[in-house]
Each structure stands twice: as structure tokens, then as C-alpha cells.
Amino acid sequence: MNSNFRLNTVTLDNIYRNRWQEYYLANGRKFDSREIYWRMLPWNQVVKIVTYINNKKYLVHSNHPNFKLFVVYRWAGYDSKKGVINEWAVGWSDGKNCFMTDINFKTGEIVKQYIVNVNKIKGHIYEGNIK
Amino acid sequence: MAVPTSRFRLIPNATTELALDTEAERLAAIASQSIVSTGVGNEADFGEVDVSDGADNSNILTLIWDITADGGFTNAEQFKIWMSSNGFDQAGSVCKFQALSGADQAGAATTENYVENAVIGSYTWGTMPESEPAQNVFPSDEETSMVLSTASDDVIMWAMYLAIAALETAGTYKGTDAGNELQFSFKYSYS
Numbered sequence: 001m002n003s004n005f006r007l008n009t010v011t012l013d014n015i016y017r018n019r020w021q022e023y024y025l026a027n028g029r030k031f032d033s034r035e036i037y038w039r040m041l042p043w044n045q046v047v048k049i050v051t052y053i054n055n056k057k058y059l060v061h062s063n064h065p066n067f068k069l070f071v072v073y074r075w076a077g078y079d080s081k082k083g084v085i086n087e088w089a090v091g092w093s094d095g096k097n098c099f100m101t102d103i104n105f106k107t108g109e110i111v112k113q114y115i116v117n118v119n120k121i122k123g124h125i126y127e128g129n130i131k
Numbered sequence: 132m133a134v135p136t137s138r139f140r141l142i143p144n145a146t147t148e149l150a151l152d153t154e155a156e157r158l159a160a161i162a163s164q165s166i167v168s169t170g171v172g173n174e175a176d177f178g179e180v181d182v183s184d185g186a187d188n189s190n191i192l193t194l195i196w197d198i199t200a201d202g203g204f205t206n207a208e209q210f211k212i213w214m215s216s217n218g219f220d221q222a223g224s225v226c227k228f229q230a231l232s233g234a235d236q237a238g239a240a241t242t243e244n245y246v247e248n249a250v251i252g253s254y255t256w257g258t259m260p261e262s263e264p265a266q267n268v269f270p271s272d273e274e275t276s277m278v279l280s281t282a283s284d285d286v287i288m289w290a291m292y293l294a295i296a297a298l299e300t301a302g303t304y305k306g307t308d309a310g311n312e313l314q315f316s317f318k319y320s321y322s
Contacts, residue, residue: 011133011203037203038132038322073322074204076134078169079263080215080307080314086134089320120266123206123276124322 012037018055019105021072021090024048038072043129046070051090056108058090058101066094073124075102087111093118093125133202135279135321139167140195141175148247152234157271157286158197167194171306180295186223189293191249193231196317197286201279207321208276210268210287213260215316218304223296226315227256231288232271241269245288254290263318279321 013020014034021033025045049070051058060070075087091100098118102111118125142161151157167175177189198207214226231254232242246253260267270277270285277283304313 013132015133033132039205073320074134075318075320076137077211077316077318079316079318080312081316085316085318120275121208121320123208124320 019053021052021088022050024050043070046129049090051088051103053088053103053105054108056103058103058110060090060092060101062092064092064094067092068095069093069125069129071098071100071121071124071129073121074105132204133200135198135202135204135207136200137196137198139169139175139317140164140197141167142193142195144191144193144248146193146245146247148234148245151245151271151288154233154235154272154285157195157233157288158282161195164195174305177293180293182295182297182299185297187295188251189295191251191290191292193245193249193288193290195286195288198277198279198283201281201283202321204321205279206276207279207283207319209266209318209320210270211264211266211316211318212268212289213262213264213316214314215261216307216312216314217261218302218308218311218313219295219299221296221299223294224299225294226259226291227294228259228268228289228291229254229256230268231290232273233288236271236273239273241273241275242271242288245290249290251292256292259291259315263316 012034023031023041023046026047048061071091071093073089075085077085079085086105087102089100089102091098098116101113104111142164167173175192180187180189230242231245232239234244243254268287268289271288272285302311304311
């Protein structure tokens with residue numbers, strides 16, 4: 001008898017204390033990054049992302065008239081003036097530019113808000129998050 | 132999800148071009164490589180510069196950065212390097228750098244091919260920014276991003292040296308030493 005078994009393991013945001021994202025769908029359902037791997041989300045149905053870091057809460061919605069897709073990525077590295085870089089970036093795109101907010105993972109404070117051309121982050125855009 | 136883990140490696144300038152002309156070779160251990168720390172100890176050492184007779188340059192260093200564990204993420208991009216701390220008193224004292232690829236990248240555009248035993252004339256150097264820039268280093272396969280699958284599918288490789296101006300204040304420049312700081316920053320995005 002042949003059998004197959006495949007076990008995929010991914011870490012979720014449940015490894016963190018008080019840091020996660022919630023994804024709200026148009027039909028009212030809600031997903032939580034502590035319970036679901038981000039690539040499994042039905043991104044074309046997401047209408048709102050709420051980011052929680054250290055008791056601070058940030059909302060990004062799809063109500064903008066030129067909204068095309070959500071953009072979510074994270075930053076890492078080392079800055080000699082700030083120490084270890086660990087930031088969550090959330091925003092949306094009109095298909096040409098992305099309107100982003102970087103949030104300090106430790107403090108929950110906004111690090112910066114900026115506009116980045118979608119071509120600069122095209123590796124972070126995939127079919128699933130285009131509405 | 133866990134932040135990806137990465138490493139910085141310093142490789143000998145005598146490393147042959149043939150030893151770096153495939154992605155697999157750049158990702159594997161390179162003969163006599165050393166891991167460069169982000170704290171005290173195992174720093175990348177530019178050597179000694181003598182400006183008593185005028186401006187001079189340090190040794191050239193060749194460094195490689197890659198991701199060793201993806202943390203469940205699949206892509207990395209927006210790679211940035213800058214000289215975030217320095218105690219130089221002369222405006223003319225700067226760090227010069229150039230992103231590198233292997234000889235497998237004919238017609239390199241965002242990088243230049245690695246040269247064995249490089250000298251100042253081997254590359255077209257740019258001045259390293261002193262505050263966070265837009266992407267200024269690129270994977271050595273000439274892509275703008277890296278695919279992550281356990282580890283990255285290639286590396287970021289660059290050469291750099293210090294161009295020290297005449298009349299620069301003498302001393303040992305390192306880390307967070309007050310007045311003589313010397314530190315670099317590296318940042319990337321991932322998803």
C-alpha cells in the first residue's frame with residue numbers, strides 16, 4: 001500500500017506577544033495572522049487590515065477611489081544608530097504607487113510614511129493580493 | 132512569523148573569479164571566508180591608512196550578505212547599505228562602494244563583475260550614502276529581489292574602501308567609540 005503524507009510547517013505571528021494583524025473580508029469574515037499563514041488568505045476579498053503592535057492599532061482600508069491592492073511586507077537588518085531593524089510595513093497601492101506606513105515592531109510607533117513605486121517592491125506583489 | 136536570519140561574510144580579495152561565478156558557489160562556504168559580526172569583535176578591518184603625505188585609501192574589502200533561514204517568507208528586496216556612523220572630521224573622508232556580480236553575469240547593469248585581487252581602478256565606485264538611501268545594492272544574479280526557500284537564492288556582494296582626506300584626525304575608528312565611530316547599516320524588506 002502506498003501512502004503520502006506532507007507536513008508543511010510555517011511559523012505564524014503567534015510566536016509574538018501582543019503583535020498581530022487582522023484581515024477583514026467583504027463578507028464579514030475575519031482572519032488573524034496568529035492563526036493563518038498570510039499566503040493562504042483570500043486576498044482578493046480583503047477589505048481592511050488592522051495591525052496591532054504593543055497596544056497600538058493601525059487600520060488600512062480599501063475605500064480609496066483608486067485602490068487596487070493591499071501591500072504588506074516587513075523590514076529587517078541592522079542600523080548602527082537604531083540597533084536591530086524590525087518593522088512592519090502596511091499600505092495600499094493604486095497599481096502605480098504604494099502608500100506605505102512603517103511601524104516599529106518593538107514600540108508600535110510609526111517610523112515613517114512614504115510613497116514607493118510599485119516596481120521597487122514588485123517581488124512583494126503577487127496575484128493573490130490583486131483585487 | 133520569525134524574522135529571517137542572515138549573515139555577513141568577508142572574503143579574501145584573492146578569491147578567484149571562477150570561485151564566484153555561480154549562485155551555488157556564492158552561497159556555499161568560500162575558502163578563508165570569515166563571518167563579520169554586527170557587534171564588537173570580528174569586525175571588517177580596513178587596515179591602516181597613512182595621510183601624513185596627503186590623502187590615501189584603505190584596503191579594499193569584499194563582503195557578501197545572504198539569508199540563511201527564511202522564517203516562512205518567500206521574497207526579499209529593497210536592499211540598502213549606508214555608512215550610518217563615522218567620526219571623520221574631514222568632509223573628503225568617505226566610503227566608496229560598488230555592488231558586485233559573478234562572471235556568470237555578462238553585461239552587468241546594476242552591478243559590476245567581481246575582479247580577483249581588485250585595486251581602486253578595478254571598479255566604478257560610488258560614494259556610500261550616510262543616511263538611509265533607496266535600494267543601492269543588488270543581488271549578484273542582477274535581479275532586484277531574492278527568492279527565499281529555506282535560504283536566499285543568491286547573495287548581495289559588494290566591494291568597499293575608505294578614501295581618507297589629508298589632515299584627517301588620527302586615531303582608531305571603530306564601532307561606537309566617541310568621536311571615532313565607524314559603523315555601517317544594512318536594511319531589506321521581506322514578505
